[in-house]
Amino acid sequence: MSVRHALLALLAEGPKFGLRLQQEFESRTGEVWPLNVGQVYTTLQRLERDGLVESDVEGGDGPQKDFRITSEGHRELTEWLHTPPDSDIPPRDELVIKVLVALLVPGVEVHQVIQAHRRHLVEMMQRYTHVKAEAAEHDLGLALVVDAELFRLEGVVRWLDAADARLGQADAIPGWAPADVLDSQHRVSGRR
Amino acid sequence: MTAMLELRGVSKVYGSGPTEVNALRDIELSVDRGEMVAIMGPSGSGKSTLLTIAGSLEEATTGEVLVDGSELSGMSPNDRARLRRRSIGYVFQDFNLLAGLTAAENVALPLELDGFDASTARATGLEALRTLGLADRAAHFPDDMSGGERQRVAIARAVVGNRRLLLADEPSGALDSVNGEAVIRLLRDACRTGMAGVVVTHDAQLAAWANRVVFLRDGRMVDHTAPPPDPGSLLSGPGH
Numbered sequence: 536m537s538v539r540h541a542l543l544a545l546l547a548e549g550p551k552f553g554l555r556l557q558q559e560f561e562s563r564t565g566e567v568w569p570l571n572v573g574q575v576y577t578t579l580q581r582l583e584r585d586g587l588v589e590s591d592v593e594g595g596d597g598p599q600k601d602f603r604i605t606s607e608g609h610r611e612l613t614e615w616l617h618t619p620p621d622s623d624i625p626p627r628d629e630l631v632i633k634v635l636v637a638l639l640v641p642g643v644e645v646h647q648v649i650q651a652h653r654r655h656l657v658e659m660m661q662r663y664t665h666v667k668a669e670a671a672e673h674d675l676g677l678a679l680v681v682d683a684e685l686f687r688l689e690g691v692v693r694w695l696d697a698a699d700a701r702l703g704q705a706d707a708i709p710g711w712a713p714a715d716v717l718d719s720q721h722r723v724s725g726r727r
Numbered sequence: 728m729t730a731m732l733e734l735r736g737v738s739k740v741y742g743s744g745p746t747e748v749n750a751l752r753d754i755e756l757s758v759d760r761g762e763m764v765a766i767m768g769p770s771g772s773g774k775s776t777l778l779t780i781a782g783s784l785e786e787a788t789t790g791e792v793l794v795d796g797s798e799l800s801g802m803s804p805n806d807r808a809r810l811r812r813r814s815i816g817y818v819f820q821d822f823n824l825l826a827g828l829t830a831a832e833n834v835a836l837p838l839e840l841d842g843f844d845a846s847t848a849r850a851t852g853l854e855a856l857r858t859l860g861l862a863d864r865a866a867h868f869p870d871d872m873s874g875g876e877r878q879r880v881a882i883a884r885a886v887v888g889n890r891r892l893l894l895a896d897e898p899s900g901a902l903d904s905v906n907g908e909a910v911i912r913l914l915r916d917a918c919r920t921g922m923a924g925v926v927v928t929h930d931a932q933l934a935a936w937a938n939r940v941v942f943l944r945d946g947r948m949v950d951h952t953a954p955p956p957d958p959g960s961l962l963s964g965p966g967h
Contacts, residue, residue, distance in 0.1 A: 650942065650950050657767070658952045668912070668936070685932055692931040700769060700785035 538570060538578050543604055543612040546588060550603040553579060565670075565677025587611055630691065634698055645702055653695045660688050728797050730757040730932070731892055731923030732781055738788035739776050739946075743810035751775040751867055752946045760891070763924035765934035768943030774898055774927040777943070781925060782815050782894045783807050794892060812841045815892045816885025816922075818914070822877045823867040830856060830880045831865040834887050841888075855883040859913060876907035877915065886917045893917055893924040899933055911936045 536561075545551060545559050557575045560600040561568070579602055582588040587608035604612070630652060637648040667681045738753040751773045757765050779785040780792060783799050792799045793944045794814060795807055797917050799807060817823075826831045835852035839845060856865050859879045869877050878898065885893055899907030911926070915936050918924040926937060943947040 653953055654950050657934060657940050660931055664935040689931045717797055
């Protein structure tokens with residue numbers, strides 16, 4: 536989560552002081568990402584140093600000091616909104632590594648490893664769903680944040696389901712050996 | 728509290744000899760009133776067989792199935808048919824509405840089959856449609872409705888009257904995620920008002936609405952989720 540760009544977005548609506556920025560950040564993101572006020576001021580100082588925001592000189596350094604976005608800040612914000620997140624290279628996902636390693640360890644039943652993670656993920660999804668179910672209908676920020684997390688977790692569950700099915704069929708493949716999976720991540724990411 | 732649905736040592740075998748298939752093996756499952764249980768598992772894991780046996784559409788090879796305390800195999804075929812008509816509501820992926828009947832007629836049909844006079848059946852059916860936000864669609868035919876609306880009509884039909892057991896097989900399968908969520912919210916609401924629900928699905932987002940998720944694999948129950956902890960702790964941790 537880019538606190539820097541979230542603050543620019545809030546300032547794009549008009550000048551605001553630090554404490555108000557902190558409160559608005561939390562309420563607009565469904566209060567899922569707590570942000571302390573110190574973090575807000577540190578980020579504002581950096582934004583000001585980079586010429587993306589400017590402050591009200593007359594207000595002094597007190598908590599009521601107003602910040603406003605500059606035209607350079609507007610440009611930076613627009614560019615950030617339209618730039619895809621850096622996700623070209625598959626992350627070294629701990630869960631993927633655990634499943635790959637489970638294939639190699641004698642005496643470990645990989646389907647049981649997969650099921651343990653599947654259950655944990657579904658339990659997390661139950662908790663998020665409960666939060667969504669109990670949320671007020673107008674709390675759009677919370678619904679969007681919770682949906683994003685639910686879709687992400689569902690994706691992981693679907694990967695586990697696919698892995699389970701693929702491994703169920705793998706014994707039928709001639710010449711398949713668990714050790715072959717070891718360098719798979721390097722091949723996908725192009726890093727050796 | 729007695730369970731609304733209980734499966735004790737239920738197994739189901741199709742065929743015999745070399746073609747024998749063990750669709751379900753030694754299933755133990757109990758669902759209380761007010762509770763919604765989701766059954767998850769890959770294709771061929773026995774999910775749909777479990778549902779048809781729970782709904783007395785099919786008989787177990789061995790084991791006992793109890794609905795509201797009554798053992799199904801001990802009932803006459805007529806009593807079982809009455810139980811299906813009166814106490815059990817079914818929701819299927821493809822809605823299974825009758826195309827020649829309006830929404831209201833589809834919902835009233837099980838009541839009429841059960842001997843209610845037409846006007847009582849119609850009034851009760853309309854009330855169920857109204858609860859599901861479909862009052863203005865009562866006179867529409869299924870072909871004139873969206874997928875989400877059709878599934879809501881099917882839910883109205885499944886909960887109409889005094890039904891106590893709600894069985895759903897991939898109820899959001901053909902719907903987009905927003906309509907799918909509307910459907911599962913309605914099923915959950917029906918369970919909250921006292922029905923016992925079983926939802927079979929391979930969709931984790933749908934299953935996550937259940938109080939409990941049971942995992943099937945090769946006809947066996949291999950795992951289930953723990954009761955949910957305090958949800959308040961979820962969104963305030965430092966990791967988020």
